[in-house]
Amino acid sequence: MPSSMITGSMVDVPGLLVGHFTLKERLSGCSVVLSPPGAVGAVDVRGAAPGTRETDLLDPSNLVDKVHAVVLSGGSAFGLDAATGVVRWLDEQGIGFETGYGRVPIVPAAVLFDLPVVRTGDDPQARPGADAGYAACQAATTARPAAGNVGAGAGACVGKLFDLDRCMKGGIGHASVRVGPWVVGALVACNAVGDVLDPATGQLLAGARTADGLQLLDTQRALLAGERGSRPLPGTNTTIGVVATNATLTKAQAKRLAMSAHDGLARSIRPAHTPLDGDTLFALATGTESSPVDLMLLTVMAAEATALATVDAIRQARGIRTVWGDIPAAKDLAT
Template identity: 60%
Template structure:
C-alpha cells in the first residue's frame, strides 16, 4: 500500500538554513530546482551512475580547500541544463552570499543534470534565467512535488524502450530526531523501475508491451530478456540529502554515500551505465541537538528512499505536442 508514502509530511525545507525553489518551463516539460544555503553549508557528493553531468563536484573532495557551498542546482536539459547554476550564482551574489575573496564574494553552487531531451522540443531547456527564477521562488515552505522543476520531464522504466516508460518526477521527505532534521530532495529519471522502499511493491516503471500493466524489469532481466540499447546518460536520478547538524566535509561525503542506499531501496536496476546518479549532501550546522552518525545515516537513507518513491507517486502525465504522454502512477491502466 502507498498511503503511508503519500501521507508522509516531512520535507527537505524543514532542515534549518535551507530554502528550496523550482522553475518549470512553460513551453515543455523541463525545469530546474535549487536548494539554497546562503549562509553556507558543508557539502559532499557521491556519483554512482556511470554517465553523470555535473558542475563543481571536485571542490567537494574532503582534501580540497573550500569548506562550504551556498546552494545546489538540479536541472533537466542534460549538459545544457548545467547553465541553470549560473543563474543561481548570480542570484546569490546579488544578496551578498558567497566565499569572501577580498574584492567580493563568489557563491559556490555545485550542480547535476538529468536527461529529458526526448520529451518535447529539446531546444527548450533550463538556462541561467531558469536558475535565477527558481531562486526567486525559493522558500522554507514545503516544496512542490511530482512533475515540476528538475523532475518535470523525468521518465522511469526506460530499460525496454522509451515508449514503455512512465512519468517520473521530483519528491521530498524528512525525519527529525532529538532536534536534528535530515531531509532529501530527489529528481527521479531512472532507467529502472521504482518500488515502495518498505514493502517492495512495484510502483512505476517499464510497462508491458500492451501498455496495460507493469512488466517488472528486474524479473524480466533475471529471466534473460535483453534490455533495449539506450543512449548513454539518457536517464539519471539526482538529488540532495541535507541535515541541520554540523558536519565535516568527510562526514558530508559519507552522508551522500549512504544516501545512495536509499536509491537502491527504491530503484532497480540502479546506478547503471545509462544513469548518472548523483547525490549531494549538505550540513548547515543550525540544529539544536546532535545525533550519532549511525542514526543520522539511517535517517538519510530512509529520507532518500521515500523521496524517490514520492517522486513517481505524485507525478502527472504532461501533454506534449506531437507525442503520446507517458502515463503516471495515478493513471488507473498503468497501475494494474
Template identity: 60%
Template sequence: MSPQPSSSSSFTAPHAGAITDVAGIEVGHFSDPRRPTGCTVILARDGAVAGVDVRGAAPGTRETDLLAPGNFVQQVHAVMLAGGSAWGLAAAEGAMRWLEERGIGLDVRFGTLPIVPAAVLFDLPLGDARIRPDAAAGYAACEAASKAAPAEGNVGAGSGALVGKLFGLDRAMKGGIGTASVTVKGVTVGALIACNALGDVLDPDTAQVVAGARTEDGRALLDTRRALLRGELPQPLLAGTNTTLGVIATDAVLTKVQANRLASVAHDGLARAINPVHTMSDGDTLFALATGRVPLEGDAPGMTVLGTMAAEVVARATLRAVQAARTVRIGASVFPSASELG
C-alpha cells in the same frame, strides 16, 4: 509538438516531511512552460558544509571536485538540479548571479563568490530538445525559493523526468520530483529527489513496483528486474539518458568528511527504491548539506543514525517523486503516471 497543458502538473498531499523542514534550507522551482523541463535550486544562504557521491556511470556535474574533504572550500551556498542534460548546467550561473546580488558567497577579496555545485538529468525526449534550462531559469528558481514545503511531481528538475526506459521509451512512465524528512532526537534530515531513472521505482516498504517499464500493451507494469532475470533483452541504450539527482540536508553540525559520508550512505535509499540503479546509462548523484544548527552532543544521533535517516528520506522522496507525477502527452506519445496506470 508542445505538450498538452495541464493544471495538475504538481502534487499536493498531506505533509509527509520536506527538505525545507531543515533549518537554513530553501527550495525554488522553475518549470518551463514551453516543454517539460526545468530546474530546482536548494539554497543555503548562510552556507552549508557539503559533500557529494556520484554512483551513476554517466553523470553531468559541476563543482563536485571542490567538495572532496581535502579541498579548500568548506561551504556551499546553493545546489542546482536541472534538466536539459549538460546544457542545463548553465542554470547554476543564474543562481550565482542571484546570490552575488545579495552579497552571499565566499569573500575572495575582489568580490563575493557564490559556490553552487550542480547536476543535470537527461529530459530531452519530451518536446523540443533545443529548450533547456539556462541562467535565466536558474535565476527564476532562486526568485521562487522559500522555506515552504516544495511542490512535487512534474515541476522543476522533475518536469521532464521519465522512469522505466530499459525496454524502450514508448513503454516508460512519468517520473518527477519528491521530498521527505524525518526527525530523531531533535535532529532533522530531509531529501529532495528528481527521479529520471532507467529502472523501475519500488515502494521501499513492500518492494512492489510502483512505476517503471510497462508491458508491450502498455496497460500494466512489467517488473524490469524479473524480466531481465527471465532473459528478456533490453533495447539498445544511449548512455547518459537517465539519472536520479538529489540533495540530502540536515541541521546537524558535520565536517566535510562526514557530509561526504552521508551522501555516500544515502545512496542506499536509491537502491531500495530503484531497480536497476546506478547503471551505465544513469548519472546518479547525491549531494549532502549540513547547515550546522544542532551539535551532535549528548544523546543526539551519531553518524550511524544519521546515515539511516538519510537513506530513509531518499527512499521515501524517490517514491513520492513518482506518486506525485502526472501523465504527460506529447503528440502521439503518452507517458502515464503511477496514479493513472493503477
C-alpha cells in the same frame, strides 16, 4: 515509515529554501536549494554517466567546504547553465566565498536527461538556462515545495530500458525524517532507467510496461529472465538529489551522509546506479543543531529520507502526452 504516510520536505531542515522553475516552452526545468551561511557540502556520484558541476571542489581533500546553493536541472548538459543564474542571484545578494577580491558563490549542480519529452507545440530547443536558475532562486521559499511535474522533475521519466513508448512519468519529490534533535530532509528528481518501488511493501509503482502498455513489466525480473532492452544511450537516465541535515558535520562526514543516501535510491529504484544512469546525490549540513553528532543515526535517516522522497516523486507525478505517445503516471496505471 510507510510510503503512504510520507510527510515533510527539504525545508524542514532549518535555514534551507527550495525553489522551482518550470519552462513554459516544454516540459523541463530546474530546482534550487539555497543554504544558510556556513552550510557544509559534499557529493557522492554512483551512476556511470553523470552530468555535474563543481563536484571535484566538494571532495573532502579539497579546500572549500561551504556551499551556498545546489542546483538540480533538466536539459542534460545544457541545464548546467542554470547554475550560472544561481551564481548571479547569489552575487546580487552579496553571498559567496570571500576571496579578498570579491565574493564567489559556490554552486554545485547536477543534471538529468529529459530532451526526448516533447509535447505537440513544444520548442525542442528550449532548455533550462541561466535565467531559469535565477527565477528558481526568486521563487525559493521555506514553504513545502511543489512535487511531481515541476522544476527538475518536469520532464523526468522512469522505466526506459524497453523503449520510451513503454516508460512512465517520473518527477521530483520530498521527504524528511526526524529523530530526537535531528532532522534529515531529501529532495530527489527521479529519471531512472529502472523501475521505482515502495520499499515498505515491495510493490512496483512505476517503470517499464508490458508491450500492451497496461501492466508493469518488472525490469529487473525481465533482465534476469533473459530479456534485453533497447539499450538506451548512456547518460539519458539519472536520479539526482540533495539530502540535508541540521547537524554540524565536517566535509568528510557530509560525504558519508551523501554515500548513505544512495542506499535509499537502491531501496526504491531497481536497478539503480547502472551504466546508463548518472545518479548523483549532494549532502548539506546546516549546523543549526550543535548536539554531539550521531553519524550512524544520521546515515540511517539519510537513506530513509531519500527512499521516501523518491517514492514521493513518483506518487506526485502526472501523466503526459508527447509527440511519440502517452506517458502514464503511477496513479494512471492499476498495479
